[in-house]
Amino acid sequence: MKKPLLATLLGERQPTPPVWLMRQAGRYLPEYRALRAEKGGFLALVNDSPAAAEVTIQPIRRFGFDGAILFSDILMVPSALGQDLTFGVGEGPALTPPLLDHALQGLQAAPQRLEPVYETVRQVTAALPAQTTFLGFAGSPWTVATYMVAGHGSRDQGETRRFAYGDPAAFEEIIAAIATCTIDYLSKQIEAGVEAVQLFDSWAGSLSPAQFERWVIAPNAAIVSALHDRHPGVPVIGFPKGAGEKLPAYVRETGVDAVGLDETIDPEWAAASLPKDLPVQGNLDPLVLIAGGAAMEQAAARILAAFADRPHVFNLGHGILQDTPIAHVEQLLAFVRSAG
Numbered sequence: 001m002k003k004p005l006l007a008t009l010l011g012e013r014q015p016t017p018p019v020w021l022m023r024q025a026g027r028y029l030p031e032y033r034a035l036r037a038e039k040g041g042f043l044a045l046v047n048d049s050p051a052a053a054e055v056t057i058q059p060i061r062r063f064g065f066d067g068a069i070l071f072s073d074i075l076m077v078p079s080a081l082g083q084d085l086t087f088g089v090g091e092g093p094a095l096t097p098p099l100l101d102h103a104l105q106g107l108q109a110a111p112q113r114l115e116p117v118y119e120t121v122r123q124v125t126a127a128l129p130a131q132t133t134f135l136g137f138a139g140s141p142w143t144v145a146t147y148m149v150a151g152h153g154s155r156d157q158g159e160t161r162r163f164a165y166g167d168p169a170a171f172e173e174i175i176a177a178i179a180t181c182t183i184d185y186l187s188k189q190i191e192a193g194v195e196a197v198q199l200f201d202s203w204a205g206s207l208s209p210a211q212f213e214r215w216v217i218a219p220n221a222a223i224v225s226a227l228h229d230r231h232p233g234v235p236v237i238g239f240p241k242g243a244g245e246k247l248p249a250y251v252r253e254t255g256v257d258a259v260g261l262d263e264t265i266d267p268e269w270a271a272a273s274l275p276k277d278l279p280v281q282g283n284l285d286p287l288v289l290i291a292g293g294a295a296m297e298q299a300a301a302r303i304l305a306a307f308a309d310r311p312h313v314f315n316l317g318h319g320i321l322q323d324t325p326i327a328h329v330e331q332l333l334a335f336v337r338s339a340g
């Protein structure tokens with residue numbers, strides 16, 4: 001039997017779209033919160049392979065999603081490049097030292113920090129139900145660089161955008177180092193058992209068009225091309241959040257096999273503007289999932305209708321939020337699955 005999510009990503013439309021949700025393993029699940037408390041925090045969980053495998057599988061067990069996404073974080077790559085990664089309680093991530101002072105050369109690479117992730121992949125691969133597709137992921141270089149340069153998350157990525165304009169040669173080196181590490185990281189995830197990979201470019205929307213070409217499209221194209229060479233037939237999903245009208249160029253120039261759409265994209269515009277056989281993923285607003293009820297079903301129906309005649313993976317436009325009621329996730333799954 002073919003796995004419905006994997007088949008869709010390879011271009012075969014399914015009568016009923018497969019479903020998974022970004023951040024489906026996480027704080028909205030009581031079983032996740034319990035295990036995180038027991039292990040002493042998010043990073044401890046990520047680095048404990050049996051626990052991370054368990055967290056990856058929790059949403060599959062509870063909801064029967066078509067895809068399981070590896071439980072890890074995009075900031076594991078900066079950690080492998082030699083920055084120290086911490087998550088303070090109730091705070092975002094911190095990376096030290098920040099690269100604002102051109103400190104890339106001062107970093108001591110630590111690729112061994114990724115070993116627990118590959119072990120998690122092997123354990124999940126051995127345990128998943130036969131119809132579930134296993135997705136690996138990494139951050140895209142621009143998005144990862146915004147954390148590496150500033151040392152923390154930020155509202156408009158201003159420090160990193162200034163850096164990229166002020167010293168494009170130094171920034172190019174940072175982007176290239178991230179891209180090289182990411183190719184190796186995703187290749188090893190694939191060798192350990194993931195069947196498709198997603199590139200998260202959460203901050204792609206903060207760049208002007210020329211900067212988008214240089215820092216989003218070019219490095220993602222290099223990653224996609226290297227992965228296609230090394231692992232032919234393994235689909236790559238690009239998720240350039242906030243790319244808006246730049247999506248058709250992103251798709252054409254990066255060579256991604258499928259594209260994730262955020263909730264600001266009109267599904268009818270996407271259906272008309274993207275190549276007609278291209279698998280698309282998305283794009284329910286995570287906030288309408290919190291609202292639930294008829295509003296959610298109307299929004300989901302609009303997405304299903306727009307993508308009815310192409311390969312479509314149902315998903316949110318961004319990650320599920322922690323105050324999402326579990327009953328609404330169940331309602332969404334029942335609705336999408338009865339839509340075929």
Ligand code: CP3
Nearest residue numbers: 022023024025026042069070071072073074092200202319
């Ligand atoms: O999708 C999944 O379920 C797989 C796991 C996953 C996590 N982070 C787990 C996580 C994935 C794919 C990510 C991606 C990620 N991480 C992105 C890109 C996607 C996006 O959401 O925009 C980014 C920018 C990060 C960096 C990051 N990780 C931040 C800024 C934070 C803190 C803010 C927050 O949402 O808590 C994290 C922490 C994080 N990563 C959590 C989880 C489940 C929450 C940690 C906790 O349990 O307290």
